Amino acid sequence: MYEKKIPENLDCGISVCMKVMGGKWKAWIIECIHDGIKRPSKIHRQMETEGASLRVITMHLKELEDLGVLYKKIYPGTPLRVEYYLTEVGMSTLPLIKAMSQWGREKRAYLLQGERNAYLATN
Amino acid sequence: MYEKKIPENLDCGISVCMKVMGGKWKAWIIECIHDGIKRPSKIHRQMETEGASLRVITMHLKELEDLGVLYKKIYPGTPLRVEYYLTEVGMSTLPLIKAMSQWGREKRAYLLQGERNAYLATN
């Protein structure tokens, strides 16, 4: 297991926000679950082509569950089945995630152009 | 110098957004500049008590400048003076940053409570 050594400072609202949406796949996971893709294996399949390993999905799911953003429901049986749902707070992230996603898509071309110029300027 | 070894995938709007606001101090830096604290030394003083080193501030400033979020103005002379301004795209981050910050402050207590419960449950 992995244990943090530096205490986090969560006085800042942005830091709190980043804890929930800042991971590499967290925002995507939240969107998936909202879209009805609730089972870990399905979520993984959704984004394994992008390089997400099942381990990281599992870790993010657990973190989000611990934070109270997700609620986990277990259906006993073989094979075992698990589904995750958004809690009320989980729901409250959706407008924010949507806004971030839209902003990124809108500004993408501009921002990447900026990068390219900087690259050319230093070569 | 530090050089990335894994190419980034910026097809996703969230990733683009995180590139601009996801660093440890980037959002704070953008807020500072918007508040009229434009010089690197001032920005640093603003948050060195929180542990930000001048090096990281400089790096973030450069990154944001390269992306076209900030514009850098140099006043020659001794001592050298530099000021950073928000570009139009830089300005467009403000509502988003404000929204994230507010969300974090609102949900902070709930999220931390969730963490505490998870901790108790496993001990």
Place this chain on the structure above:
DNA sequence: CTGTATCCGGTCTGATACTG
């Protein structure tokens, strides 16, 4: 004052093997 180079330890995450 501004910015760069180097080092280094903490953190994140992909890969793999494994348990239930």
Place this chain on the structure above:
DNA sequence: CAGTATCAGACCGGATACAG
């Protein structure tokens, strides 16, 4: 199928020294 353990390599950022 769901989840855990361990490893390794990339990333992030703090400290320091130094250059313009």
